[in-house]
Amino acid sequence: xxxxxxxxxxxxxxxxxxxxxxxxxxxxxxxxxxxxxxxxxxxxxxxxxxxxxxxxxxxxxxxxxxxxxxxxxxxxxxxxxxxxxxxxxxxxxxxxxxxxxxxxxxxxxxxxxxxxxxxxxxxxxxxxxxxxxxxxxxxxxxxxxxxxxxxxxxxxxxxxxxxxxxxxxxxxxxxxxxxxxxxxxxxxxxxxxxxxxxxxxxxxxxxxxxxxxxxxxxxxxxxxxxxxxxxxxxxxxxxxxxxxxxxxxxxxxxxxxxxxxxxxxxxxxxxxxxxxxxxxxxxxxxxxxxxxxxxxxxxxxxxxxxxxxxxxxxxxxxxxxxxxxxxxxxxxxxxxxxxxx
Numbered sequence: 259x260x261x262x263x264x265x266x267x268x269x270x271x272x273x274x275x276x277x278x279x280x281x282x283x284x285x286x287x288x289x290x291x292x293x294x295x296x297x298x299x300x301x302x303x304x305x306x307x308x309x310x311x312x313x314x315x316x317x318x319x320x321x322x323x324x325x326x327x328x329x330x331x332x333x334x335x336x337x338x339x340x341x342x343x344x345x346x347x348x349x350x351x352x353x354x355x356x357x358x359x360x361x362x363x364x365x366x367x368x369x370x371x372x373x374x375x376x377x378x379x380x381x382x383x384x385x386x387x388x389x390x391x392x393x394x395x396x397x398x399x400x401x402x403x404x405x406x407x408x409x410x411x412x413x414x415x416x417x418x419x420x421x422x423x424x425x426x427x428x429x430x431x432x433x434x435x436x437x438x439x440x441x442x443x444x445x446x447x448x449x450x451x452x453x454x455x456x457x458x459x460x461x462x463x464x465x466x467x468x469x470x471x472x473x474x475x476x477x478x479x480x481x482x483x484x485x486x487x488x489x490x491x492x493x494x495x496x497x498x499x500x501x502x503x504x505x506x507x508x509x510x511x512x513x514x515x516x517x518x519x520x521x522x523x524x525x526x527x528x529x530x531x532x533x534x535x536x537x538x539x540x541x542x543x544x545x546x547x548x549x550x551x552x553x554x555x556x557x558x559x560x561x562x563x564x565x566x567x568x569x570x571x572x573x574x575x576x577x578x579x580x581x582x583x584x585x586x587x588x589x590x591x592x593x594x595x596x597x598x599x
Contacts, residue, residue, distance in 0.1 A: 263287050268367040275361065275395030288371060289391060292378040297354075297389035305389035307354060313414040315350035317341060321406045324597045326373065329442045330457030331533075333406055334373035336599060338380040339462050339533060340484065341410040346464040347480040347536055349419030350412030355381065356390040357408050362401030373404065384462035386410070418471050422478045424499040429545040430565040431538045433466065433558040434459070435511040436488055440530035440598055441519045452522070456515050459534035466555050467536065473551045478539040482532070484599055489528040489587050491537050492565065492575045502569035505577040505587060509564045528577075529590045531598045542566075 263283055273280035290298065297305040319340050326333040338355065345352040357377070361370065381388055438459040445454035463482065470477065483491040492503050505528075512527050520527050534557060540548050545563055552558030568576075575587040 260286075263367060265367045265371045270361045270363060270365040270367065270370065270395055272363055272395050272397065275393055281393065284393065288374055289393075292374045293381075293388045293391070295387045295389065297387065298391075305354070305356075307389065310353070310411075310413055312416070315345050315348050315412045315414050316409065317344040317348075318407070318409040319344065321408070321599060322402070322597050323443065323599055324402060325443075325446050325448075326369070326403055328446050328458055329454075330438075331460040332373055332376050333404060334375075334377035335380040336458075336460050336533060337406045337408050338377050338384060338386070339460050340599060341408040342384045342386060342462045342464055343482045343533075343536070345410050345412035346462075346467045347419075347482050348412075348414070349480070350414045351468075352384060352386045352410055352412040352464055354411045355386055355388045355408055357388055357406060358392045359394070360401060360405040360407070361393065361395045362403050363395055363398040365403050370404065380462065384464055415471060419477050419480055424478060424495060424501045424539060424567050426501075426567055426570055427542050428478060428539050428567040429542050429563045430492070430503065430567075431540065431545065431548055431552070431561060432483075432488070432511075432564050433536055433538075433552050434534075434560040435513050435516070436483075436532055436535065437512065437516050437520065437527035437530035439533040440487070440595060441516045443598055444519065444523070444595060450523070452519065454515055454519055456513065456519070459532055461534035461557055463534065463536050463557070466552065466557050469555060470538075470548065470551055473547070475548050475551055476540065476544050477548070478541070480536055480538050482536050484531050484533060486590055487527070487529045487531055488535075488537065488564075489526070489575065490590060492587070493589050495539070496573040496575050500571055500573050501567050502572050503565050503575045504568045504584075505565040505575065506563075507577050507579050509562045511560045511562060525594055528587060529594050531595075533599065539567075
């Protein structure tokens with residue numbers, strides 16, 4: 259008779275990563291139940307997938323966020339969304355994911371179960387399958403509860419996001435308010451805790467991006483502004499394409515509580531991580547069509563044009579302020595808030 263794991267009061271122990279009965283019980287009673295599909299149930303050291311017609315996109319990422327539960331999400335939903343979004347903004351349809359868990363001895367099994375099922379729910383919403391995985395356990399004090407690594411595979415859509423060179427007049431659009439993820443995490447971090455109703459914007463973006471594709475929107479490029487926020491992404495583009503970009507501060511959507519929290523902590527919302535936002539570059543004549551498509555979706559209802567390409571041959575990012583001045587928005591020096599994803 260198989261021993262039942264105590265998901266109410268039990269904790270992770272070293273035997274659960276040792277390859278024996280304890281690990282087998284964890285896989286059978288949790289992982290297989292949450293992620294069940296025909297490829298995972300092959301039970302091999304690899305998943306044999308069906309033939310994929312088209313160019314393959316692949317991404318990998320690791321998640322070390324603290325705390326691993328935060329308003330609006332957790333490390334599990336974040337891992338799925340982050341991987342799905344990295345594929346989607348590259349013009350690929352996400353298909354398959356793998357996951358590697360690094361668990362610390364003493365992690366509550368109730369926390370692990372909540373995270374695993376959160377991953378399963380998010381993967382279902384994003385219409386992707388988790389087809390392979392691995393679990394390791396480290397000694398108490400050698401980790402921080404749980405770290406997660408993911409790899410994602412998708413199929414590139416033809417004639418969508420051609421990665422064209424940015425040129426003068428191009429518009430840069432975002433699908434909503436910025437800095438919500440970072441502020442939500444900060445509000446629950448030890449030493450920084452403060453009263454705040456902000457929830458993380460963590461969400462899969464592939465459905466929203468699919469609408470752009472189905473509507474025939476012609477885009478130049480896309481990227482999700484995660485670590486380093488909007489400022490980092492715009493500076494990456496400025497350097498990559500040797501263009502000058504100007505942000506319109508009045509067009510930025512920043513929630514009142516987010517703005518207040520940033521002022522309290524002396525942080526700039528432009529540099530704070532987002533996990534449900536996409537920056538889109540298109541030619542000016544295409545901008546209204548893109549906006550119309552985005553605003554049809556709940557996750558794009560506050561979409562706006564926040565910046566334009568102003569110059570070629572020189573890499574910089576400036577912001578036209580609401581006071582009529584201009585300030586440079588340079589690369590972040592150091593780290594505003596580590597372990598945000």
